[in-house]
Amino acid sequence: MSLEITNLDVSIEGISILRDVNLTIATGEMSGLIGHNGAGKTTLIRAIMGLLPADRGTISFKGRDITHKPAWSRAGMRISYMPEDRRLIPELTVTENMLMPAWANNIRDGEQRLKWVYELMPEIADFGKRKALQLSGGQQKLVALGRALIPGREMILLDEPFEGVAPVLAKRLSSVIADLRGEGLTVLIGESDDSHSADLVDATWRIERGEVSQGRRDRSESSGLTDY
Secondary structure (H helix, E strand, O other): OOEEEEEEEEEEOOEEEEEEEEEEEOOOOEEEEEOOOOOOHHHHHHHHOOOOOOOEEEEEEOOEEOOOOOOOHHHHOOEEEEOOOOOOOOOOEHHHHHHHHHHHOOOOOHHHHHHHHHHHOHHHHOOOOOEHHHOOHHHHHHHHHHHHHOOOOOEEEEEOOOOOOOHHHHHHHHHHHHHHHHHOOEEEEEEOOOOOOOOOOOEEEEEEOOEEEEEEOOOOOOOOOOOO
């Protein structure tokens, strides 16, 4: 298994958010995490990234317990995260925003990795010299995905990647994410519903009130979440 979460509890300021979460994603698998706003998707993703501490349970990546490892160590494990709100630095150019993880984590082949990202998404290469604040929300989502791919060579966590994006750009994002399947990446996509990810994922999980239930299916089966 690439990611294995066992009996995970997480609270924020004393309030229980995640309760006894169990979830597994195989290496190279693409999975969906489906739940309404406030269900706990972002909390779970941030806990995997080490941004929120676990009260109980374990988070393992490729057999290694990373539950209490600091957040910065994820880059060295080639794990990355695309937050819902993008978090680009407005005054920096697209290229500078993309290379920031390489500079911060001393990724020596950052320039080569950037070239690969630009080949994957040539449209963002076209405005590489523009400042992030000059881009539309959808364009910023593409840049945020590209930035996450600089260090994220083993696993990438996508928090609401299609939220607030125009349909044409949402379709483009889906296409790019689908192309990642050939890269051997393990991918977890957090969404309010599966309208965009149903045809992408190998397995789905539903999160409600901080509890995760399993609804695994083959991609060839119906996209309806009927197993819960």
